[in-house]
Amino acid sequence: MIGKPGAAHPPYVHGRSLMHVLVKGAGVAGLTLAHELAARGVRVTVADIRPDSSGSASWLAGGMLAPWCERESAEEPVLTLGRMAADWWDNALPGEVVRNGTLVVAPPRDAAELARFAARTGGHELIDGPGVEALELDLAGRFQRGLFFPGEAHLDPRRALTGLREKLEAMGVAFRFASETTLSADLEADCTGMADGDAELRGVRGEMLILHAPDVALSRPVRLLHPRIPVYVVPRADHRFMVGATMIESEDTGPVSVRSMMELLNAAYSLHPAFAEAKIVETGVGVRPAYADNLPRVTRTGRGVRVNGLYRHGFLLSPAMAREAAEMLLGEKLRCA
Amino acid sequence: MLRVYGETLSSRLFLGTAQYPSPSVMAEAVRASGIDLVTVSLRRETAGGRAGGRFWELINGLGVRVLPNTAGCHSVKEAVTTAQMARELFGTDWIKLEVIGHHDTLQPDVFGLVEAARILSADGFKVFPYTTEDLVVGDRLLDAGCQVLMPWCAPIGSARGPASPDALSAYRAHFADIPLVVDAGLGRPSHAAAVMEMGFDAVLLNTAVAKAGNPVAMAAAFAGAVEAGRAAFQAQPLAPRDMAVPSTPVIGKAVFE
Numbered sequence: 001m002i003g004k005p006g007a008a009h010p011p012y013v014h015g016r017s018l019m020h021v022l023v024k025g026a027g028v029a030g031l032t033l034a035h036e037l038a039a040r041g042v043r044v045t046v047a048d049i050r051p052d053s054s055g056s057a058s059w060l061a062g063g064m065l066a067p068w069c070e071r072e073s074a075e076e077p078v079l080t081l082g083r084m085a086a087d088w089w090d091n092a093l094p095g096e097v098v099r100n101g102t103l104v105v106a107p108p109r110d111a112a113e114l115a116r117f118a119a120r121t122g123g124h125e126l127i128d129g130p131g132v133e134a135l136e137l138d139l140a141g142r143f144q145r146g147l148f149f150p151g152e153a154h155l156d157p158r159r160a161l162t163g164l165r166e167k168l169e170a171m172g173v174a175f176r177f178a179s180e181t182t183l184s185a186d187l188e189a190d191c192t193g194m195a196d197g198d199a200e201l202r203g204v205r206g207e208m209l210i211l212h213a214p215d216v217a218l219s220r221p222v223r224l225l226h227p228r229i230p231v232y233v234v235p236r237a238d239h240r241f242m243v244g245a246t247m248i249e250s251e252d253t254g255p256v257s258v259r260s261m262m263e264l265l266n267a268a269y270s271l272h273p274a275f276a277e278a279k280i281v282e283t284g285v286g287v288r289p290a291y292a293d294n295l296p297r298v299t300r301t302g303r304g305v306r307v308n309g310l311y312r313h314g315f316l317l318s319p320a321m322a323r324e325a326a327e328m329l330l331g332e333k334l335r336c337a
Numbered sequence: 338m339l340r341v342y343g344e345t346l347s348s349r350l351f352l353g354t355a356q357y358p359s360p361s362v363m364a365e366a367v368r369a370s371g372i373d374l375v376t377v378s379l380r381r382e383t384a385g386g387r388a389g390g391r392f393w394e395l396i397n398g399l400g401v402r403v404l405p406n407t408a409g410c411h412s413v414k415e416a417v418t419t420a421q422m423a424r425e426l427f428g429t430d431w432i433k434l435e436v437i438g439h440h441d442t443l444q445p446d447v448f449g450l451v452e453a454a455r456i457l458s459a460d461g462f463k464v465f466p467y468t469t470e471d472l473v474v475g476d477r478l479l480d481a482g483c484q485v486l487m488p489w490c491a492p493i494g495s496a497r498g499p500a501s502p503d504a505l506s507a508y509r510a511h512f513a514d515i516p517l518v519v520d521a522g523l524g525r526p527s528h529a530a531a532v533m534e535m536g537f538d539a540v541l542l543n544t545a546v547a548k549a550g551n552p553v554a555m556a557a558a559f560a561g562a563v564e565a566g567r568a569a570f571q572a573q574p575l576a577p578r579d580m581a582v583p584s585t586p587v588i589g590k591a592v593f594e
Contacts (some may be wrong), residue, residue: 073358120550202360202391227494227544249392292395294359 018043021304021329022185024178027056028308028314030191031164032322035092037189037308039095040170046168049178049195053161055195060286060316062234062244063157064221065316066102066148077295078313081320086153088319098157100220103135104147107270112227114145120240122244124149125173135191138217138272145250155219156236157301157315187304187329188313189280193289194259196308203251203287204311207260208244211268213278216241225269231267240281247312297326305329339538341485341516342431344402344465348372349533350563351518353543356484357552359534360395366556371399376541378434379423387557400592404465406433411440413453418500422455432457433461433465433487433520433541434531451481456483467520470504472511479515486515491522492546498528502535509536525564526555533575534574542548 019042023030024049034044053059063286067082090097104124106114118124124147125131133140133282161296169175176183190196194203218235246260261283270273290311291297298321299306305325341348343568347360347553351374357363367375377396384541396403405423410416413436436453438446445468454464458481468480472486477488488508498523500504509517519532540563549555 073361075358116548207407251390290359290365292359295362 005195007262018046019187019330020185021187021189022047022183023060023191024048025056025191025193025195026050026053026161026165026175027191027193028053028058028061028161029310030189031161031168032088032092032318033189033307033325034168034173035164035171035182036322036326037329038168038331039175042326042330043172044168044173045176045177046305047063047178047181047183051175051177053158053165056161057206057286057288058157058161058310060206060245061157062208062221062232062242062252063155063315064102064232064234065097065153065155065162065219066149067316068152069102069104069223070316071122072120074116074313075295077294082313084318085316085319087316089153089160090153092265093155093255094164096160097153098155098220099153101135102149102152102221102223103132103134103139103174104149104156104223104225105139105143105145106225106266108144110226111145111330113227114147117225118147120204121149123151129162135220136218136222136272139222141156142272152221154234155315158313169280173221188301189304189325189329190301190306191308193308193310194287196267196289196306198306198308200291201289202249202292202306204290205248205252206245206286206312207248207264208242208263208284208286209256209261209280210269210282210284211241211243211275211278212235212239212281213241213275214239215274215277216272222271224271226267229263229267231264233268233271239274241268241278244280245312248307251287253285253287288314296321298328300328339449339516341465346373346402347350348374348560348563349539349567350529350560351376351539351541352388353378353406353541355408356394356547362552363547363560364395364399365553367399367401368544369553370556370560372556373579374404375401375408376404376426376543377397379405379426385441398429402431403427403429404431404433405429406467407435408425409437410435411437411446413449415455416449416453417456420453420462421460424462429572430461430560431463433467435467445469447471447491450474451477453485455476455481465518470501470508470589472508475508475512479512484515485518486512487520489521490528492521495522496524496545497522498524499531502531505532505537506535508517526558530558530562530566530569533563533570535572 021045023034034046037044056108067079071079091297101319127146127148129144133145221234223232243264288311291309292310307321307325341443350372353376355548407419416436436449457464464483467487490572491500516538518539519537523542535566548557
């Protein structure tokens with residue numbers, strides 16, 4: 001992979017030694033950055049306190065690449081930076097991205113929410129009952145109006161994280177336990193999320209469920225609007241569905257609360273009654289790292305860079321952040337050289 | 338100036354702190370509207386007892402008075418416990434008391450509300466009860482120790498504006514000397530102006546600002562409307578009439594020929 005044609009910067013320092021970057025954190029921020037760096041021919045070591053990515057907030061993510069929908073409650077950069085995400089993941093892991101768009105529906109009495117959502121977002125088509133049926137046969141007759149976002153996509157976060165790790169290993173990236181890493185490197189990239197001591201970070205608790213519903217088939221993420229508890233259902237392989245996710249200003253990592261569980265289950269059930277027969281195969285609780293503006297940041301540190309604050313947009317915004325961080329690191333090294 | 342529980346507030350607009358695109362946008366909205374009181378939902382912002390420390394810091398950093406609330410509490414016991422937690426966390430005995438009776442419409446449970454108000458007042462709390470426009474319930478809340486009443490004008494988050502203006506007028510007339518804050522149901526600045534023109538002392542809202550396309554600009558618009566409504570009330574607006582009244586006298590007009 002060294003000296004890949006078209007790489008923006010030379011991987012060599014002082015004309016001889018290969019630049020070595022230690023990426024701390026094997027969540028989506030760390031792995032995407034490792035990929036950007038390795039693709040530029042940099043020698044990369046990834047360190048985490050776990051042997052896989054299961055300790056990261058991104059392990060519990062929805063995996064929606066939905067910049068237009070997210071714009072409803074987020075600021076413009078989420079759309080502008082997030083638009084390239086589906087292509088990035090498709091290039092990095094061919095076959096993992098499902099480009100079926102997003103469907104947004106609301107129960108009849110919450111029709112005003114659909115109008116509000118439409119007014120706050122772009123990139124959608126207003127569809128009627130037959131339109132909903134044409135997209136999702138299982139929702140036939142259940143919703144007379146909906147919004148379809150054809151440009152959006154989704155992936156399975158765990159498959160993506162595992163796949164990316166395997167690819168990185170094949171590219172020569174070394175993975176280490178954090179405890180082993182008294183490793184020295186030319187530069188460091190801190191991608192440890194909430195474990196980072198950044199005083200400006202706050203945690204936003206999220207609770208999610210994974211249901212196994214053999215009677216339900218969906219081919220794209222469906223968002224169910226509700227004035228207080230908007231919920232999404234993301235299809236995974238084998239009739240498994242991720243239902244998420246709460247947003248609570250708390251850093252508590254304790255088990256899912258009864259209230260949250262009821263809200264998530266109610267939403268799934270009102271989307272399709274067959275979810276009543278589903279099995280709850282997993283409940284998950286994570287804490288999303290966020291800055292006060294809910295936007296991610298790449299910042300310089302004494303030893304390199306920090307990528308953090310991905311909030312609820314890990315898979316959507318980490319590609320753009322990784323690119324920015326890689327450019328910053330390589331620029332740094334060139335300046336020092 | 339508005340006086341409540343012996344304290345003076347310069348702005349008659351109170352804002353909730355939930356549902357904004359980000360804490361930064363919320364802070365900007367607070368600044369843009371020049372308000373000096375925000376309410377914070379304690380229940381939803383905590384889970385398992387460990388508070389969102391950084392979020393509290395952001396709220397405290399706004400430099401405005403904090404009125405914690407018991408949003409989402411469905412029983413007297415829950416509301417009382419939440420109020421006690423809030424007093425410790427924010428160091429204030431002010432509490433916006435919500436006891437929700439119906440999960441879906443978020444109607445207050447006025448029976449539980451009166452009971453919780455009595456318990457909390459006896460415990461030294463200064464209670465701001467979220468209630469309906471029912472006069473009898475209002476009387477009972479005053480009996481329970483409340484010195485301010487916060488009737489809704491429409492269900493929480495509905496953005497419908499004053500659903501029964503006559504009932505609100507009657508409420509104002511009945512509680513002539515009690516500070517009254519319209520809480521919940523306001524959707525637009527014109528709604529806020531309308532209730533302020535009736536003589537309500539302040540308005541409390543959240544969703545109408547937080548979920549607006551531009552929350553900061555909307556907060557400023559509400560602040561302007563509240564001020565205009567208050568000024569109009571003080572200037573004694575005309576009562577409506579059922580026939581035209583020419584602004585220039587018709588009789589005695591000079592005739593030129």
